[in-house]
Amino acid sequence: MDYISIKNNASIPLSSIPVLEYDTFLASNLYDLMNETQNHCVNYYGYPENGKIRLICCIASDDTHVINVSSTYVVPGISYPSFTAHLLAFEKFEREIHENFDISYSDHPWLKPVRYSYNRIDNTKTIANYPFYGISSEELHEVGVGPIHAGIIEPGHFRFICNGEQILHLEIQLGYQHRGIEQLFLKKKNLLQRTTLAESITGDTVVGHTTAFVNLWESLCGFQPDRDLQFSRTLALELERVAIHTGDLSGICTDIAYQLGSSVFGRLRTPIINYFQQWCGNRLSKSLIRAGKTNFPFTQDLARTLTKVFEAYEPDFNEMCKELFRMPSALSRFEKTGVVSEADVRKIGTVGLSARMNGVCRDIRLTHPHDLYSEIPHQPIVKHHGDVYSRAQMRRQEIGQSIGYIRNLMENLPAVNTNRPALASPKTNTFAISLVEGWRGEICHCAITDEKGELMHYKIKDPSFHNWLALAIAVRNNEISDFPISNKSFDLSYSGHDL
């Protein structure tokens, strides 16, 4: 076998991952990806081992619901044939491997730095001298935006090449938010510190990333979470989706200058995040999810409160949506704006909303269920136009769907286990993977422990890692004035990308 097949949230001995020659590794993984549209790569990364770099490739199969893991060794300074030449989705993975470990690729189109991490190989490359794609033309002009943007938003630089008002090309340069999180996971030895780090990967997906971390950690420790823990995590994931989607609809209205929609959706988000505060004391649900325990059990009282919150939310939300989605001046801004074709979605390897916006049904809740998702008959909402309208509509429909799931969940509150065993130490020499469908899409955390059971490597992939390229493609041939609405309709993470 060229790979080992594992389930989501499995942990396996590191030695059980097959080590292939690079050529075989390349050929067999490419074969799996190019011949099966049900397969996509959820993570591909390297870590140093005895002077070499071990590359680990994790390919998720949507129809067999497993993750196929394989590995190979490569040597810094040597050039290898790339995945990217065959599959664009590997473009960023290989740039990252090049940036961190000095592995070269003979046929990669452009090995630009990904995030200027502090532990990169080449410190002469700095974020201030990023090599943008340039033009020498008297007809075209360039527009630079950022890193600091006009609103209260994270930093990143957008470089447009325009023909008059029309965007021909957009390049998105990130890395400003790099805080060295993956290395801190190794440096901080205490579980609460690591959980706090997971909560800080991106503050808009606290439940998503923290659930990925605790599921992975419990798997490493051989801890089977009780039903009440899984219940809280599932419910919180859906509630986070409702909150952020509502806020995004507000942002979308702001960007088409529709004040009423902006205000109404903005204020509708408030009771949802205030509910998180009632549950755990924090509006963005920091401190809610913990490995091996919960400090805030979900009670009957909380269920009653949430029912009331939804009762008040739904009529106002539906009324506002009904108006927004039939208003010609809004629709003319949404429809056919920021289109990404299905072919491009597949090529780029986008996940979550940015995949389901155009025919690609990629949803971990369905294909690799974790927590209580195996009990939810989840039907992902899939659109077929890949434009702003599709992305806005998906939010509207996913909110309705999530509220439905939460209501069903609350019909059977699990008993709180008051006698939970303590977490054991993590297993030694082990590889573990955890996939979670956050509101933005698929989150992947991978960990490797050493012979003492200490974390040796930690790898995080936020859905934004791939999805940023979809935004760059979406705005081509659009007017530059439509950039804000396209950007907001994706709502991608800077800190989740930069780590």
Add this chain to the structure above:
Amino acid sequence: MLNNLKILYHQGKQYIPDVTKVNVPGIFRGRPIITKAQVDEEKLINICPTGAITASPIFIDLGCCTFCGECAIAFPDKIRFTTDYKIATNDRNALIVQQGQDFPIELNPKLIRKEIHEMFNGSLKLRQVSAGGDNSCELELNACSNVNFDMGRFGIEFVASPRHADGIVITGPITENMAEPLQICYDATPDPKIIILAGVDAISGGIFADSPALNRTFLKRNKIDLYVPGNPIHPLTFINGVLSLIRERKG
């Protein structure tokens, strides 16, 4: 048009009438109270993920605290978080809460520069810079201006350009890659100008304090006018802090 009016009517009253007196819903963790109960201090200190607790006697530094509440869960007789959200101050030392202390955290009027009171009392325009912020404080700063908290009614607004601003609000632990853009933004803001640090990451680096990916030299070079603790900050903490800053200087 009629539909829009109907929707408007259905919203009812959404704004908080008095943001200085309102109670926060739920179990919000604001200013802590530390009792004199005897506990295993070493165990208590080791719980804290960011080293915000120091011993003999016990102090909690709200500039380092992530408000995770784990210390209060483990030692409920020793530490209790109240719902007092007015925890912003201009005095870094006032963020350090001592055992037995139970009085509000306030601004030190003597530390407020004269020009802040004179120039910004009725109107304050701020430029926000996220320098490694995780987007949680950014979301809450946005919420300050929504129809619920409606900070704009006090003349406090966020603006797009530093050249239109009276000061900057920094979130995040200040990454190496954002150090230069932050300085450029600050330099572009006309004098007199203020600096506000929003959130634990900005005030002390938080969980990232010892990360080699940071460059916090900006904070050593400049005077900070307001510290707003929280992880993330609560909009009410921010609004009350800024209101005190522009209103409370005496004499």
